[in-house]
Amino acid sequence: MNFKRYGRPAVIAVAAALALSSCAANEGGTTAPTKEAGPALSGTLNAAGASSQGAAQEAWIAAFQTSNPDLTINYDPSGSGAGRGTFIAGGSDFAGSDSFLKDEELAGTFGSCAPGTKAVDLPVYISPIAVIFNIEGVKNLSLDADTLAKIFKGEITVWNDPAIAALNSGTTLPATPITAVHRSDDSGTTKNFTDYLFQVAPTVWDQKPADPFPYKTGEGAQGTSGVVDAVTNGVGTIGYADASRAGKLGVAKIKVGSKFVGYTAEAAAAVVNDSPLVTGRGANDLAIALDRKTTDPTHYPLVLVSYAIVCTEYADAAQGELVKGYVGYMASAAGQAEAASAAGAAPLSKELQTKVADVIAAIK
Incomplete structure (x- = not known):
């Protein structure tokens, strides 16, 4: 590191x-x-x-x-x-x-x-953060940072939107409304998720990363389990959660460089190992400033x-x-x-x- x-x-x-x-x-x-x-x-x-x-x-x-x-x-x-x-x-x-x-x-x-x-x-x-989804008839989904940001910001509202379709050639996407589920409580997972969007899709995501979800869009749920339950029990839902809780839900691939990649523990660890510590803190403080902008497809930058x-x-x-x-x-x-x-x-x-x-x- x-x-x-x-x-x-x-x-x-x-x-x-x-x-x-x-x-x-x-x-x-x-x-x-x-x-x-x-x-x-x-x-x-x-x-x-x-x-x-x-x-x-x-x-x-x-x-x-x-x-x-x-x-x-x-x-x-x-x-x-x-x-x-x-x-x-x-x-x-x-x-x-x-x-x-x-x-x-x-x-x-x-x-x-x-x-x-x-x-x-x-x-x-x-741990990687998984972008979990529940869309009838869709098993595989690829999203770049701009499109993901527009979904959670409420600018893309249906699953067959041209921006999503362009990233998923060969997949039939339904005209189902999107329900984007975020944490309703102050959450470090939210801060990490929004930090990724803020760094990688800055022209879309204009709110600085913080524990509270920044926009009045989508549906809020309490805790990791609340987000997973809402995505599982909803229709046309998408959310973000610690990858250990993804279960049988669909998990989107994200674009890193020119490729779409899924999460692995090794790819998450690679980002952490290549990231520096935060400055201006005590000598014994080991806070890490994660490098979300990597273009190396062996890395998974949506990590906490x-x-x-x-x-x-x-x-x-x-x-x-x-x-x-x-x-x-x-x-x-x-x-x-x-x-x-x-x-x-x-x-x-x-x-x-x-x-x-x-x-x-x-x-x-």
Whole structure:
């Protein structure tokens, strides 16, 4: 990964996971280590945030619980914005977020952190964002960035529009109205999706990327599951969601360079590895400025990096030890393998794993 810095671009219900037996957890392919060279952890760890991490969190919790049976971990997939808000207010020990901390958030205080200290963004989950669709009679769909932007902006309203037809020669597209489904809550997935459109289709998408969806068009749905349900149960629907949740829905190919490409974990990881860090942040902050404009068809630029937002020093040192243990596992080779198996995530590169591990080791 390129670690140079440049200017900044614009409760899971864990009962089922916690109830998994040691045998079931081991069948996932990895076994969570206890805290390295130390006793098993005990206590309660609370976190909230990105719903994109949902499947990975279930797997991480189940595996980590196996080696630390006296530790209770709660993760509420309330969305990236809500998760950051909860953490900032001191209501959780760390946040999951598909958006790194904003400058104005970094300028404030963090309720769980020791006075005078700040939080940092640590990448723990890399995943493609799938453009999911449900169009009767259509199994394959190709879209370039301009056309995708016009669909979600409400400028293209029927599936047999000439702009869509021109990209899908040989496919019979119905005259069905388009229902474009977006997140109704503050969502890091939305920020990543709109960042892609803002960078690659700037003449169409004129709103800067942000957690709230910027236009009063289409249909809003709460959380990743809400978008998937709305696309699944609708007619002529299209939406965006973490690729792990695409299921049996159609998934559009996007144009990269001169080719239309589908998502893969490897193609998503390639974009992250070639992207620099954001400038103007603390030395231990690993927020990534994703390069969406790549023309390399081995890359899939519609990707999200989801972060664990943690304190560099905790007001309660005991909670800091729990965070070090669990988040350290999430970002480890074993944790990344678990997320790849359970959610199709792209593992962090070894270089990035090392960077994250060094920051976690310094948490107090």
